[in-house]
Amino acid sequence: LIELEGSEDFVQRNLNEFKEKITNFQKPDKFPERVQEKTTPPLSNKPTKKTIKTKAFSKNPEPIAFNTQEDSSNEKPSLKNFISQKKPQTNKEILVCIAFYLKKYLKLTKFKEGHISHAYLDLKKTRPSAFHQFFLDTKNSTTWITPGDGGSDTW
Template identity: 35%
Template sequence: MSESTRVKINLKEGLIELEGSEKFVGQYLDEFKILLSSAHIKSTDSDMNIDSKNTSEHQPTENKKKSPAKKTASSKKIAPKVPAERFDVHGNDTTISLQAFMDEKKPGTKNGNLIVVIGYYITEILGNKGFTLGQIEYAYKMLNLKRPGHLRQIMINEKNERDLFEMDAEDKNLWNLTRSGEIFVSDQLPVSGS
């Protein structure tokens, strides 16, 4: 007959029970200790109930019981806040305003189209080396457009799908138009018939 070890942990009713050989229980107990310490769960002695006992009855080696932990927080991630970076959106006697340029190009409501037109304005009209997330954020605010929640991820997705802009090789905070992005804005917008 082999001995069996049983562990019961109660983190405010998030209960975890393990039963099996001492080696098996010890292995998973060590893993849970690591997970608990990495999650910075603080508990008092009354919150944690560990019951370890050896029995002489035969138990299957890998008999493990685990109850689901209670979910306390939503799994939605909040987008990081992008600070707006000002640039000249108003234009002057020799430079068209961003609003007038958007009206001329009619990019529609798709975020990729809006971003590439704003990027074109910043790089080609204003003559900047590239554009940043903060400048895109500022343009959305100045144009009274609904800003997407995860702007950086949308830009990465658009870069991968349509190759209109890309991250600068040297400065990861800077974005550049690709040749196809330049052609899209200069030659293909506005779309014929709209």
Template identity: 30%
Template sequence: MNTAKAKINLKDGQIELEGSEEFVSNQLEHFKEYIKAYQNNSDFEAEESVEVESHSSNPTSTPKGSKTVTETTNGEKKSKKKTSSGKAPSIESEKFDYLKDGKIEGLKDFFLSKCPGADSNTGNKIAAIGYYIQFVRKLPYFTEGNVEFAYRILDLKGRPKFMRQIIINNKNTRDLFEPVEGVSGAWKLTRAAEIFVDEDLPTKSEK
């Protein structure tokens, strides 16, 4: 199994891509925009490092067209081959019930009670939104469109431009989310995330 990897350093403004030509081409501009937004103090929140892995079942040790590209946001390239551009996919808002309904707490009150945004951590915010949808509204999963909708309803600053990548990062590094098989863009909280929202939000300093 081959692995194509993409690594970016937001602090230094560098992108390192390794893998098939198709993988590199699809990811390069995607990550360049991500770094530029971070360095320009854009109001969306970014992790300081991002890693992406793409697995292939091709049994050969090196994929056809495999290469490594390192590029900085000022346009300086350390590879000889130019790649095509790619953009972050747009996410359409997907509405869910969020208003107080009898004994069911409204999204705004729940979100404020958890204070997930006080440390500017996008993963905490998404976990709190996902928890509300799954465990307050009793839905089987939440979607990226649901999170987009919640950010708008809650009037949160820093709506993530690369939401799927941030969810994947928090899946890999914090075990907060797991994808729903067979449903594109759908996620569930892990048991660890459920405990985190139940017991660790708000953080001790905020309790």
């Protein structure tokens, strides 16, 4: 498809020129054979070294111990009793209950993933497999937790 724009004289002149070139075009009898590129073997049989970047946070954070037992004045329930009263159904709800417990009874304004890890161990509950991602997903899908300014594992 050829499209020309311009004055009538210009279009007619160039159209005739293109017609000549198209009618005089001859197909080659035989196309040249493809030349296969040579593949060079690796310089040595040793596997190449690959570098892997590691993330700033640990996949399984070290548990940070805190007192989960009931105090003598009964002002602070044990973590197990607190969780059993709240009856959380999902891991996100468990996370929020633990965070609330840390804030209300232990007066922590920020907590680390290690605190939550310790709580899961104390409660004998199975932690989510992608622990850090679990925090990110909870943050992105709810307004229950927000990142803290103490590193990537502070909330």
